[in-house]
Amino acid sequence: MLTLPELGLYFSFLLFLVGLAGVMFRKNILFMMLSVEILLNAANLAFVCASKLTGTMDGQVVMFFVMAVAACEAAIGLALIIALYRTKASIEADDLKALRG
């Protein structure tokens, strides 16, 4: 018999796949960040399901922390986008290759 949390974990996997595709195939940093939000939401879903599965509150607490981290990420990331747009007049991810080894 399928239970809710198990199904939720599966959905979270699918959501994660789609989000990852978004980050991989979009070159606009804004879209990438939106996709990252999906990734984080998928993770949150997994945490809540795990909390339900194990019967503890740990998962939910961690989900809350993830949410806080997501907020930070959004704040810093968007600030970076603004700063980037100001200096390069572009938010194309492919323009940023400083990490090339």
Place this chain on the structure above:
Amino acid sequence: MVSMISQWILSLLIFFPLLGAVLIGLVKDNQTARHLAVAVSVLELIFSLHLVAHFNADSAAMQFAQDLAWLPRGTGIRYTVGVDGISLLLVMLTTVLCPLVFVSSYSSIESNVKSFLALFLILESAMIGALVSLDLVLFYVFWEAMLIPMYFIIGVWGGKDRIYATTKFFIYTVIGSLLMLVAFSYLYYLHYQQNGVFTTSIIELYKTAAGLPADTQLWLFTATAVAFAIKVPLFPFHTWLPDAHVQAPTPGSVILAGVLLKMGTYGLMRMSIPMFPEGAHRAAPVMLALSVIGIVYGALIAWRQTDIKKLVAYSSVSHLGFVVAGLFAFNELGYTGALYQMVNHGVSTGALFLLIGVVYERRHTREMSEYGGLAKQMPWYAFFFLVATMGSVALPGTGGFIGEWLILNGVFQTYPAMATVAGTGVILGAIYMLWLVLKVIWGPLKNEENKKLLDCSPREAFVLATLSIFVFLTGFLSAPLLAHTEPTMKRLQESVVNKAAYKTELVIHGRSQEPLKVMMDH
């Protein structure tokens, strides 16, 4: 009130310099920042006096302990700190050296003053943390935290080849740390396998580790000992030291020689030997041989250097060879001597690096041939130089003598031949140090540029005089100082000789008890 202070004193000592670092960030003016750093470190020194005042010298337990929850319960990782006879002297050495270093940095550091001071305070905090932590993870965190400020101190304020030196320093140390981490993780896992709970408490792991089979012990011992040997540095892991010392700014060299190197020997004394007594026994001949080779090797190389700082750096290799040899003599004479020699080496070599800094600031060279005859122009400088030299060559009446005497005596009781070879290091030590004195202090004042050198400023004289006093104080007041370490040394000897677990316990504001298992269950 006192028990309240005693309970929190170690945490205060760890985090107070961090607070100081934050405050320095808020200050605008460089000069104010310097004063502030000195004030913070002096306050730290005053706080640390509480340890001496209230330390129970009859006990080998971990005193002033604090045991708090830190990471989630199931991991077994806790915030556990405490001080015993081994760490007490080293904590005091750290808190004494730091103010002196800050005072000396008034003239040696000119650029990015605030960042330097903040990094240095962070370093102090990490050093004290590493010395007092009784939890492997906590120890590891502080151990790595020491690395980062030092990396920047050498890399930003260092000499010409600073990047090379600091990278080398970093890579060497990190490789060692990783080995140590692997060993600790395996031990952590073994403890779980045997007892069904996770713990990183050093006190608990003493029991587990001592019961392991000899082979396992040998492996774990080797992994940890290599990590510490790199930090010491023991021959043949020493090549990072001359580079780091030569490139580091004066305060960096002082604290590197004074405290950071002692972390290696401290680690051997706190972790490797008592945790894996059986392994230590098996590895002892190798460790002794390496340290004796290091003594002679370092001394001979030191003799042939023309760069003053390099000479002193290689002398550190030689001196720390003595310390390691003392540790592996496996008797109280050796341990006590090693511990005492750590302190003395910190004082006398610290003084030597400060002295080098004094002339380097004036002449911007470290070549011996550029100097000569400074005694004529700088009589006080010559005086301090001689005192530091005498401390370094272990003249009776200086602390170095007590340390080296105890070490050689201890080694002699178990390995007479090794002690005899190591004893030649005493002769070679005199040769290279007096050679240095001959070339820098004595002789005719030939170089025109040296003829207008100024003698030590009052500030420099203050720092050097303080260290000189310590050189002699440790030489005569060794009995009361060593009394603090005696029970710990006895306990260590019991554990090593019987190859049994090192037994100790936490003393939390006055009462002795097992480490707290459950504190915050609702």
Place this chain on the structure above:
Amino acid sequence: MNYQAMLAAILLIPLLGALLNGFLLRSAPRVVTVSVATLAIFIPFIFSCLLFFGPVNAGEVVRTDLFNWISVPFQGGHLDIPFALTVDRLSAILLLIITGVGSLIHLYAGEYMSHEEGVYRFFAYLNLFVFSMLSLVLGANMVVTFLGWEGVGVCSYLLIGYWYSDEANARAGMKAFIANRVGDLGFLLAMFMSVKLFGTVDYSKIAAALTNELAANNAPMITAIGLCLLLGVTGKSAQLPLYIWLPDAMAGPTPVSALIHAATMVTSGIYLMTRMSFLLVHSHTAMTTIAVIGACTALFAATIGLVQNDIKKVLAYSTVSQLGFMVLGCGVGAFQFGVAHLMTHAFFKALLFLGAGSVIHAMHHEQDIRKMGGLIKKMPITGWTFVIGTLAIIGFPGLSGFFSKDEILYNAWTGPFGHPLLWALGAGAAACTSFYMVRLTYLVFFGESRVEHAHGHHGHGHDHHHHHEIHENPLAMTLPLMILALLSIVGGYVSMPHAIMHTLGVHANENIITEWLSPVLASAKEVMSAGHGEEGHGSASLEWGLMGASTLVMLIMSGFALSLYKVGPKGGDSIANAVGGLYRLILDKWRIDELYQGVIIEPLKKVGDAFFKFGDRALIEGIINEGPRGIYLVTSVLSDVQSGLVRNYLKVVFIAMVALCAWILI
């Protein structure tokens, strides 16, 4: 004031003097500096006299524990080393010599150094030296003795290099310190062995613990202790093979040579051997080695002394040679005569050095005896006291050297560890001594004056205001000479030979020094007499015979020297030319320094260089640097994967995730 406090005061007052002069009185007038320094030795001298004639004379041993110095748990018990001082009959003699001769030399030095600037440094070092020397002889255990042992070494280092602006002086100081350090290692090892064997380093406790059984069961260890102590002695007392530092040490101011390198520091080895006599006598090997080393040194150094032209160098080699006599005395079991010779030597050699200093002072630092001559007319007090010193050292009958030296020579033949061969070596050394001392004295004080001539060439006009008129020095310099001359005459009667005593009708079993030191040497005597059934195989006739022989040799050699050098310093040239190669070899001090330099120092330097170049730079650094190069090759391939595009990094994450899920499925 009780005796314990007095004992502590004896040690601490010189230290106080050193600190006062070194720190507080740096800019004080010269007279203050000198008075403080001299008083800091003279007050302890008074205390020493009180002790000497009080409790020590009564046979007591005064002991005081100042503080607990080192205290370490050890083998279930405790190794406690207090900073303890003790004075018995042996150390009392040395106390008197150190403080007494020391006071005289301080007084003398005040005048001698009158042309120097910043003498506070000199007197601070000198007082510090006396402090170290006192802790050497007063120490109740080996570690306190070692404090003094190394302390005198470092003070000697500082004083030899006092005129540091000349690098040669500083180098001589360094050489002294390092040669001493080699010996110190021996002392250290002896300490460690006694900790291992007895669990203590306290002399009295070792003596109590050392039973005949223990000694018999641990014979190799006892021998090893003895040989290690001997190594220490060769360093400090300038014996073969470590004597090389002492002649160079003459670079220091002459009062230093008198105090340190004649009267006190170099004799500490004899003190140590006498102190440890109860242990040494258990090892036949060690004693024989000591005796052989002493005898060889005595002869060897004396041969070098024959041809030296520097007034202080001659005295230096003479000191080495005389120290050889003392070590020989100890080695054959006649410790009391070693000490007696130590004392008489302290008197006459201090006198000779101070006399030499007086000459050098008057001649404005000229030390070459070929440029002296006929000085006795200009400096009568210096001259005649010097003659007394010479007579004493060559063993002119009736003077101090005669008694102490002849007792040693007699014992070298007949003593418990004696051998006629040892006597022969000693007698040869004594013959050489007679020759070079008479040569020295004659060339400096008698004959034609060669002074004006030499200085005439030097005066380039700018020197005109300097009066080269040589005249006697003031009382502060001559008074010590006179006192020491007196002591050189009478000092030897403490060790009057039996034969003479009997002839003179003195009714005593033993001479004064033997009687005085009998408590200290009792256990050693016991062991020696047990080892050698018949007590002394000597006789009065043998004693007379040996005495006569050495006096005869002395007279012949002195006469030979006088006849040779009557014509001036070139008198010896005919012999020198006859044995040209040998002469040059001896003039170059047998080239021992060069030997050490070539065999030990230079190879060690090369090893150091090799360690640095091949060990550190090539081998260790090579491994360290090449290892990462291999890693670098791998990483340079891998780094192409790092495109810098976030997208590509994420693909890796994606692949990993899919692989993880696939792994779970399978």
Place this chain on the structure above:
Amino acid sequence: MNLSLLSFIVMGITAVLLSGVMITRRWPVSAAMVLIAIMTLLAGMFGLLEAHFAAAAQIIVYAGAIMVVFVFVIMLLNLPPEELRYGGVTVGEMILIAVSVFVAVGLGTKVGQGFLTTGLESMGVAQGESVAGGHHMYFPASENVKNVAASMFVDYLWAFELISFLIMAAVIGAVVIAKKRSAEHADAA
């Protein structure tokens, strides 16, 4: 099949589909709007999982606060619509997609067989037991907020405090990064 399970499945499928829709939008604003919808759906799923606090927080913090910031920035930048693809899909990418679809289907089948539950049980984690060991208690759904609070402010107090620092640092950092450099402007002018 009860109602809650049915609605959960519907919500989940919708969310996945919507996310597919989201990543293919050309206009950032529409993508953000779709994302808000996804988050709302997720909140509903949280509710069904009896994580009421999480559901509320999801709506308030995510859909409310974070997404508003996104929309603000999008409007601030006023970007033009974007071309969807930057080039052809490579062979490697196609293989990747194929494999991932395969894996996803496989995983779905396994989940349908109760794989996760048995997996957890085999790891020794039963209902009502914390992996980290310690508690053995049952949390009634009606007290969800209380339970979360009990856990968060006792076990995770340190982490909670640290997170608050992190947020503060992020706020300050965002201001510093996005601030117009007055010096630069002065230079430019």
